[in-house]
Amino acid sequence: MGNILITSAGRRVSLVKAFIKELKAINSEGKVYVADAFPKLSPAAQVAHKAFEVYKINNSGYIDALLEICKQNKISLIIPTLDTELLGLSENRKKFSDINVQLVLSSENFIKTCNNKLSTHKLFNKLNVSVPEIYSKQNYKLPLFIKPLVGSNSVSTHIITDKHQISDYLLQNEKLQFFEYLNHDLYDEYTCDLYYNKSNELKCAIPRKRIEVRGGEVSKGLTKNNEVKTLIDEKFAYLDGARGCVTLQLFMHKETKAIKGIEINPRFGGGFPLSYLAGGNYPKWIIQEYILGQSIVYFDDWENNLLMLRYDDEILIRDFED
Structure with missing residues (x-):
């Protein structure tokens, strides 16, 4: 070993x-x-x-x-x-x-799909999961959300509420796409930690409601076993090319419970510690599956309504030389 x-x-x-x-x-x-x-x-x-x-x-x-x-x-x-x-x-x-x-x-093809927002939207459509509307730069509705076709951690994103905020740069930059804006007053945002075995089969799904985000990473989160979990079990039980920890971003309407898919990141998310502490032992399963060659059974006994409040801590290094 x-x-x-x-x-x-x-x-x-x-x-x-x-x-x-x-x-x-x-x-x-x-x-x-x-x-x-x-x-x-x-x-x-x-x-x-x-x-x-x-x-x-x-x-x-x-x-x-x-x-x-x-x-x-x-x-x-x-x-x-x-x-x-x-x-x-x-x-x-x-x-x-x-x-x-x-x-x-995950597989090379799956990673390429996740790397591009439009390709990810096509995957959501294939899975029969609703997505925010995609606008052309000549025909859109306000408010709207502008983000790069390739990128992460909320880099180069813009919330537009007035057409005068749309500069020539935003219009002419082919790397930026216009999307329907999902207002947080109406929608709850979820980042879901999914574990896929080597055969691309879902073995665990833990939705985390994002209460507060700092620097693109959740600082306050809550595990929820609700309609989001039901949708994942129905639509994402098998995901071609997905392996290990995959983070899925969804929005759910607070009243209608309508769910829309936003992004998929084929890696550990920054907020994964909440899922781990709730019982989703992905590190153990990775060791068992990849090093020991064991099969992973579906796990659903994680702690619901577990609240995580993150804070900064210090690591001190004596006699540091830069």
């Missing part, structure tokens, strides 16, 4: 701690390492067994650097955490499998 490498660890302290806990329960000698472009400034790097400095993801040497880390440190499993690294890793999956390293990663 080898060690685990979590890439682009950044601030994911809770995720690293969860993998350390679950790996130790199965293999007391197993180690959880992290890779990061700036490990000295990464909180998660401070709690891992060891941290490795690697190139930034867009550097051509990134994949080779990870391969070398795997060879030198008996890595058997990689957990990617950042959208921008998923496609590159999937394209190089064979290089890792050739050295007996498994990637907990």
Whole structure:
């Protein structure tokens, strides 16, 4: 049994701690390492067994650097955490499998679909899940929501309530798309943590209502076993190419309970610690499935109405040299 490498660890302290806990329960000698472009400034790097400095993801040497880390440190499993690294890793999956390293990663086609908002909308339509209306830049209704076709963490998004807010830049930028705006006064927003086995079968679904968001990541959240969970079980029981943790973003109308699909991210979400603490032990299941070769049974006994209130904490490093 080898060690685990979590890439682009950044601030994911809770995720690293969860993998350390679950790996130790199965293999007391197993180690959880992290890779990061700036490990000295990464909180998660401070709690891992060891941290490795690697190139930034867009550097051509990134994949080779990870391969070398795997060879030198008996890595058997990689957990990617950042959208921008998923496609590159999937394209190089064979290089890792050739050295007996498994990637907990969805298929290349599924990642490409999730990376593009219009392709994701087509997938929702295929699954018979409603989506916000897509507007042309010549024919739209206010208010509207502008966001990049490719992107995450609410980067370069705009809520438009008056046509005078629409600049030439917004109109001419082909990377930006106009969408129906779903008002939070009318809709509740949910980020749902889904676990898919290697056969793309759903084994757990935990919807988290987003009460407050900071920097694109939930700071206050609540687990809810409601109509959102019912829809997931009906529409997402099988998702071609999905493997490991997949985060699904949905909006549900507060009165009518109508649900609309927004995004799918084939990775651990920043708010996953709530699902883990509610009983969704995805790190344990990943170890069981990928390292021990065990089958994962459907799990539905997670804690409903569990509220998470996140706060900043400090990690202090003595005699630090920059």
